[in-house]
Amino acid sequence: MLDFDKLFVTRDWVGKPIRRNEDVKFVKGEAVYVDDLDMECAHVAIIRSIFAHAKIKSIDTSKTEAMKGVLAVITGLEVAAQTQPIPPRAITQPAIQFVMAPDKVRYLGEPLAAVVATDRYLAEDAAELVEVQYEPLQPVVDIEDALKPDAPLLFEEAGTNALLHDTIGHGDFEKACKDADHVVKESFAVHRYSSTPLENWAIIVRHDKANDSFTVWANDQQPGRTVVNVCKVLGIKNKQLRLIVPDSGGGFGIKLAIWPYIVSLCLLARKVDQPIKWIQTRREHLLGGTHAPDCHVDVEIAVKKDGTILGLSVRDLQNDGSFVHTAGIYSLIKFATLVGCYNIRSAKMEFMSVATNKGPTVQNRGVGKPTAIFTLERIVDLVAKKLGLDPAEIRFRNFVQPEQMPYTTPSGEVYESGNYPECLRKALELGKYEETKKQRDDLRKQGKYIGIGMSAGIEPGTSNLGYYYTSSGTPEYMGSGEGAIVGIDYDGNAGVIIGSVETGQGHATTIAQVVSDMLGITPEHVSVDNTLDTLVSPFLGHSGSYSNKFNDVDLGAVIRATEKIRAKMLKIAAHVLKTDADELRIAEGHFISSKDESSKVSFKEVASYAYKKITLLPDGLEPGLKEIAYYRNMAAKLPNKTDFNVQLTHSNSVHFVVVEVDTETGIVKFLKYIIVHDCGNQINPAIVAGMTLGSTVHGIGATFLEDFVYDENGQLLATSFMDYLKPVAAGLPHIELAHMYSPCPYTLLGTKSAGEGGAIGSLAAVANAVEDALTPFGVKVTSLPITPEKVVHAVQESKLI
Amino acid sequence: MAEIKVTINGKQYEHEVEPRLLLVHYIREKARLTGTHVGCDTGNCGACTIHFNGKLVKSCLLLAVQADGAEITTIEGVSGNGLHPVQDAFLEKFGFQCGYCTSGMILNACSLLAENPDPTEEEIRESLEGNLCMCTGYQQIIESFQYAAEKMKGAAR
Numbered sequence: 001m002l003d004f005d006k007l008f009v010t011r012d013w014v015g016k017p018i019r020r021n022e023d024v025k026f027v028k029g030e031a032v033y034v035d036d037l038d039m040e041c042a043h044v045a046i047i048r049s050i051f052a053h054a055k056i057k058s059i060d061t062s063k064t065e066a067m068k069g070v071l072a073v074i075t076g077l078e079v080a081a082q083t084q085p086i087p088p089r090a091i092t093q094p095a096i097q098f099v100m101a102p103d104k105v106r107y108l109g110e111p112l113a114a115v116v117a118t119d120r121y122l123a124e125d126a127a128e129l130v131e132v133q134y135e136p137l138q139p140v141v142d143i144e145d146a147l148k149p150d151a152p153l154l155f156e157e158a159g160t161n162a163l164l165h166d167t168i169g170h171g172d173f174e175k176a177c178k179d180a181d182h183v184v185k186e187s188f189a190v191h192r193y194s195s196t197p198l199e200n201w202a203i204i205v206r207h208d209k210a211n212d213s214f215t216v217w218a219n220d221q222q223p224g225r226t227v228v229n230v231c232k233v234l235g236i237k238n239k240q241l242r243l244i245v246p247d248s249g250g251g252f253g254i255k256l257a258i259w260p261y262i263v264s265l266c267l268l269a270r271k272v273d274q275p276i277k278w279i280q281t282r283r284e285h286l287l288g289g290t291h292a293p294d295c296h297v298d299v300e301i302a303v304k305k306d307g308t309i310l311g312l313s314v315r316d317l318q319n320d321g322s323f324v325h326t327a328g329i330y331s332l333i334k335f336a337t338l339v340g341c342y343n344i345r346s347a348k349m350e351f352m353s354v355a356t357n358k359g360p361t362v363q364n365r366g367v368g369k370p371t372a373i374f375t376l377e378r379i380v381d382l383v384a385k386k387l388g389l390d391p392a393e394i395r396f397r398n399f400v401q402p403e404q405m406p407y408t409t410p411s412g413e414v415y416e417s418g419n420y421p422e423c424l425r426k427a428l429e430l431g432k433y434e435e436t437k438k439q440r441d442d443l444r445k446q447g448k449y450i451g452i453g454m455s456a457g458i459e460p461g462t463s464n465l466g467y468y469y470t471s472s473g474t475p476e477y478m479g480s481g482e483g484a485i486v487g488i489d490y491d492g493n494a495g496v497i498i499g500s501v502e503t504g505q506g507h508a509t510t511i512a513q514v515v516s517d518m519l520g521i522t523p524e525h526v527s528v529d530n531t532l533d534t535l536v537s538p539f540l541g542h543s544g545s546y547s548n549k550f551n552d553v554d555l556g557a558v559i560r561a562t563e564k565i566r567a568k569m570l571k572i573a574a575h576v577l578k579t580d581a582d583e584l585r586i587a588e589g590h591f592i593s594s595k596d597e598s599s600k601v602s603f604k605e606v607a608s609y610a611y612k613k614i615t616l617l618p619d620g621l622e623p624g625l626k627e628i629a630y631y632r633n634m635a636a637k638l639p640n641k642t643d644f645n646v647q648l649t650h651s652n653s654v655h656f657v658v659v660e661v662d663t664e665t666g667i668v669k670f671l672k673y674i675i676v677h678d679c680g681n682q683i684n685p686a687i688v689a690g691m692t693l694g695s696t697v698h699g700i701g702a703t704f705l706e707d708f709v710y711d712e713n714g715q716l717l718a719t720s721f722m723d724y725l726k727p728v729a730a731g732l733p734h735i736e737l738a739h740m741y742s743p744c745p746y747t748l749l750g751t752k753s754a755g756e757g758g759a760i761g762s763l764a765a766v767a768n769a770v771e772d773a774l775t776p777f778g779v780k781v782t783s784l785p786i787t788p789e790k791v792v793h794a795v796q797e798s799k800l801i
Numbered sequence: 802m803a804e805i806k807v808t809i810n811g812k813q814y815e816h817e818v819e820p821r822l823l824l825v826h827y828i829r830e831k832a833r834l835t836g837t838h839v840g841c842d843t844g845n846c847g848a849c850t851i852h853f854n855g856k857l858v859k860s861c862l863l864l865a866v867q868a869d870g871a872e873i874t875t876i877e878g879v880s881g882n883g884l885h886p887v888q889d890a891f892l893e894k895f896g897f898q899c900g901y902c903t904s905g906m907i908l909n910a911c912s913l914l915a916e917n918p919d920p921t922e923e924e925i926r927e928s929l930e931g932n933l934c935m936c937t938g939y940q941q942i943i944e945s946f947q948y949a950a951e952k953m954k955g956a957a958r
Contacts, residue, residue: 019892026900027888027907029836029876036835121821198840198848198901198935249838249901250935282841504899504936686895690941694898697938721845721933729929729939734922758938 007559007748009520009586013513014749017686022508022528031247034202034217034279041204041277042071044268045123047113047130048287049105052357052714053140053152056103056112057133064115064129069122072271073130075113076100079264084233086260089468089476090328091353092166093158097324099233099260105134106154106322107359108716109287111261116268116276139357139714143296143317146356154322154355163320164328164353166471168335168641170410171346173302176311180302184383188375189783192294192319192358192708195365195698195759196726197503199249200280201258201289207269213240214266219248221255221503223532224543225477229259229325234266245532251503252698253363253546257290257323283719291708292364293330294319297375303383307394311346312339314375318368320353323360328353330361330368332467335411336460336646337372337760341420342380342398347410357714363546365698366759369460377455377764378781381771391768392428395456396421406745412643414635415458415650416752417742418678424456427654427676430738436658436672444776449661450671451773455764456654459679460647461548461753465541466639467646475639480549480648481632483538484557486515486565488625490611492589492603494519494526494565499543500554502530505755506687507550511558513683514749518562520586521603538628548753551683552649552744556631559748564627572606575618635746649744649752651679655696655765661773663795666788668704668770670733677757678740681750685739691755693735699762701727707785770801805869809834810878818865825849827865828875836876836904840933847932850905851875857912859931876904879911886956887911887949896945898936905932910946918954920946 008014025031047059061073080102088095100111113130117123140146140154146161154161177183204217214236220226223243231238243262248255261278269276280289298315316334320327331351339347384394400407402419409415433452440450462480469475483499496511508528515526532539538557542549566586573591574581577599584591591606593599607625609616614623633648658672675692682688705725709717718724743750763784770791771781779794781801794801802817809832816831828837828851837860840848849860852874879885887910890896897903906929913920913928920928925946926939934942 017895020895021892023897023900024884024892026897026903027884027891028880029834029904031900032835033838033901035829035839038833120826121819196935198846198899198933199838200840248899249840250899252935279839282843282846504897506895506898686941690895690898690937693938693940694936695938698935720843721841722843726933726935727938728933729926729943730923732926732939735938735940 008517010517013516013523014683018509018513018523018684020506020509021523022512023506033199033247033249034204034219037204037217037246039204039275041275042116042118042272043120043123044114044116044265044276044278045127046111046284047127047132048109049101049112051105051134051136052108053137054105054134055137056101056105057135059113060131061113064126067126067129069118070126071116071118072268073113073115074264074268076102079267082267083263084235086325087229087232088324088327090332090472091163091324092472093160093163095155095158095163095324095355099263107288107357108714109284109359111264114264114268116272141356141358141710141712141714143319143354146354154357161355162352163355164471167348167350169348171311173311173313173346173348176302176346180310181305182386183300183302184379184386185300186379186382186782188297188299188378190295190371190374191784192291193702193706194291195252195254196285197250197252197254200282200285201255201261202279203258203262203265204275204277205265205269206275214269215242215244216262217244217246218258218262219255220245220258221251221253221501221546222544223501223534224499224539224541226259226262227534228541230262233263243534245501248501248503251545252365253367254290255503256546257326257360257362282721286719286724287716288359290360290362293321293361295371297371299375299379301379301383305387307387307389307397309342309344309398312344314338314349316349316351318353319356319358321356321358321361323362326362327355329363329468332470333646334368334372336413337369337458338411339409340373340376340458341400341456341652343400345410358710359716365695366756369760370699370763373455373457373760374763374767377457378767381768391454392424392433395424412637413645416744416746417680418650418652419740419742420456420652423652423654423676423678423740426738426740427454427656427674430674430736431656431672449663449773449776451659451661451769451771453657453765453767453769453772454654455761455768457652457761459651459653459753459757459760460649461651462552462633462648463547463549464636464645464648469639470641470644477541478638479632479636480553481540481542481630482549482553482557483540483543483628483630484561485538485626485628486558486561488565488569488603488607490607492607494521496526496528496558497537498554498558499532499537499539500545500550501532503545505545505550505691506684510683510687514555514558515562518559519566521589525589538630540630547647548649548755551749551751551754552747553631553633556748557629560629560631561627564629565625568625568627569603569606571618571621572609573601576601576609633746649747651752651754651757653677653757653761655761657765657769659769659773661770661791666791668786673733673735675735675758676738676740678742679754680742680744680752683749683751688754689737692737692758695756696735696758696762697727697732698759700732700766702785703763703766704785803866805866807868807871807873809873810875820864820866822865823861824863824865824868825860827868828860834875834877838901838904840901845933847905848902850908850932852908852912857909876907879907886952890945890949890952894941894945894948896937896942902932902934906934906942910949913946914950914953919950
């Protein structure tokens with residue numbers, strides 16, 4: 001349980017919107033991203049498939065090799081001969097895929113070969129000269145086509161395109177249906193999109209011939225796992241790989257899939273005598289830099305006529321495209337939010353990971369939860385309509401109540417804390433719900449189509465990585481953890497190194513706030529090195545920035561290491577001052593005797609004993625002031641289909657949205673956007689606000705604009721930001737943000753997940769608002785994105801978006 | 802190859818360049834000023850925004866040879882050792898997360914505030930039409946513009 005008096009010496013920093021002064025480099029143009037590293041690199045260009053599905057008959061690289069300035073070429077055949085296939089995690093069918101295609105390509109843009117040249121322009125020229133002979137195969141693009149009995153197979157060895165097909169049920173859904181007054185059914189379709197970090201993927205590899213080892217600089221999001229995968233696939237020892245992650249220009253999960261490219265680059269680097277660099281272009285990023293999968297979800301919900309939800313059944317088909325490492329995990333992670341904020345005691349899910357000739361998928365911000373909450377919050381609205389209930393009322397009638405916390409869902413997910421009814425009440429109050437409804441009704445009479453939408457969603461954090469293996473068994477990873485080192489230097493200042501990486505979350509400032517309050521110093525006396533270096537940084541297989549784990553296990557590691565260093569300094573100070581450690585208090589960088597204020601010793605002086613005057617240290621105490629700690633969330637259960645927590649913290653929020661739909665143009669205008677967010681205690685509220693706002697705009701972009709459209713041949717039609725539209729500042733709402741603070745009892749600071757929430761709740765709230773606005777036309781929203789074209793068509797003809 | 806002379810942040814640079822070299826690559830790789838970034842290659846994202854003869858332009862849409870004789874300001878030239886009020890505003894109002902779009906955003910703000918010292922929220926949103934930020938949802942960037950405008954007005958008085 002939380003004991004801040006024991007944890008903190010001061011309460012001056014934690015909980016306050018402290019400026020990111022550690023990060024001045026970002027406003028001065030002085031940050032160092034991978035492409036900024038000042039090294040004499042040769043450049044890599046990748047040759048990619050022009051077909052979505054084809055056999056590779058031959059690759060002729062002779063013209064390329066003969067070109068002046070070309071240093072080396074590698075093909076998929078060579079790569080496959082020197083590597084192990086990509087390790088699958090969640091799927092149950094065999095599926096063999098290499099990091100570069102040796103004999104068959106499975107998506108438009110799949111790497112076939114790569115070339116290194118002295119300069120990036122030459123490398124691109126050289127790539128053009130590679131001649132590939134293809135034998136085109138029939139592509140499968142959509143889920144339905146992929147599941148037909150005569151469908152072409154992506155992976156022949158699997159015998160099917162359904163690489164994972166399983167059902168997990170909790171409670172008795174059939175009985176729920178019998179006891180219910182209504183069973184409402186609906187099918188939903190959510191498209192492919194991605195959070196597209198502004199910095200594309202970037203890798204530099206330097207090969208050391210003397211011991212066949214590699215130093216890799218990459219903007220990787222989960223370096224702990226990348227080291228495991230690269231070593232395994234490349235067949236090298238851990239000691240042969242050093243991975244360094246410098247500043248990184250955004251992640252959002254999309255940078256979890258860089259490691260296969262590191263493997264290919266390592267093989268290329270062996271062939272040349274200088275470091276090599278690959279900077280992904282935006283086109284490459286959109287083609288093969290991974291997406292969130294599109295999906296079809298059939299939902300059945302059993303309800304009493306008073307609105308009480310008795311049971312939920314979901315059939316979830318994910319178009320996981322063509323990356324076996326990630327295939328299957330989107331469905332599995334949905335168990336974290338399957339029943340949302342509701343007291344639903346029977347829930348089952350049949351799920352399928354379908355391989356198609358669309359591009360690879362990876363854990364994009366929210367990972368499946370945006371879709372899970374979209375489908376749940378849509379069907380709850382549809383049920384309310386059917387029963388003639390107010391959408392707020394049906395939610396109030398089904399919420400898990402605060403006195404039920406900690407609440408275990410049917411699948412074993414533990415919601416630690418939260419007050420869901422109060423969160424909605426607050427949102428309705430801020431949104432002046434009753435008044436807004438009246439205005440909506442009045443304006444509707446004047447031919448203005450205003451809609452109100454709300455969603456109540458769970459925002460889980462800290463993935464229990466055992467979830468990947470729920471269906472496949474034999475987990476390679478379980479739980480969640482992180483490592484940190486905290487030291488005090490000669491000057492008495494603190495320094496922190498951590499195994500996670502910074503992709504824009506202001507970790508340095510947040511860590512400095514916590515350490516400052518623990519050591520009674522100010523943040524300018526704490527330096528945090530966000531550069532991960534596997535030679536120096538403490539790390540686990542879990543290390544990285546994803547799944548909202550930072551303010552749980554990452555800070556947990558920092559806190560444990562700081563406690564160790566504080567205890568050691570106290571021992572030295574007590575020895576120097578010839579008193580007991582209990583008699584000392586810490587203030588302004590000094591240990592002071594509580595009996596005699598004049599008896600004190602500074603951190604700098606304590607450091608001088610630890611580092612220099614080591615003969616004078618207490619007997620048995622090691623010199624030096626640097627402590628390492630690893631921390632894990634103790635709530636993690638072992639993977640088990642009947643009782644398993646997929647994620648280990650659960651924030652919640654309500655999004656309340658008012659829109660106006662122009663039925664002539666199909667354009668949706670925001671009139672109001674309110675979020676009430678409860679992520680427990682906050683360390684830096686301005687940073688938390690930034691992530692909430694940013695993730696909400698990701699959701700708004702996904703709802704209205706962003707769409708990886710493929711034609712029937714598997715050709716991607718959105719390969720630049722001219723076709724793949726991102727939200728711009730104009731047209732976005734000014735979002736009003738309010739907070740609740742239900743501390744998590746299982747994290748050291750009472751914090752919960754904070755980075756993904758907006759990307760989860762926004763889709764449903766916006767869609768609900770659009771449907772409400774179009775009530776006079778009887779339009780139902782069952783798919784995303786809501787494009788102007790679809791709106792106009794629905795209003796005029798189809799009644800369906 | 803063509804010889805060009807360019808002034809960047811008050812300093813003269815002379816190089817032999819290939820006619821096809823993009824200005825953004827010239828700035829990053831020849832002048833070694835890496836605060837100007839590449840985010841999209843198609844002129845949509847604004848990570849490569851610079852001031853070119855006083856105008857706000859995207860340096861991925863120009864060739865280095867077109868910059869012969871030009872005066873350029875990049876993020877590195879916005880302030881000396883200290884912080885320009887716009888840079889200070891981005892820190893004060895949390896106008897950045899990963900920092901990758903920030904150089905372009907700051908140059909955009911400097912340009913807008915020079916022309917329009919007191920922009921409305923709507924005008925700021927319009928001004929950001931060509932600059933994408935994937936992290937912030939723009940709200941804190943807009944607040945940074947507003948804060949900078951206030952401070953700069955105060956200083957001008």
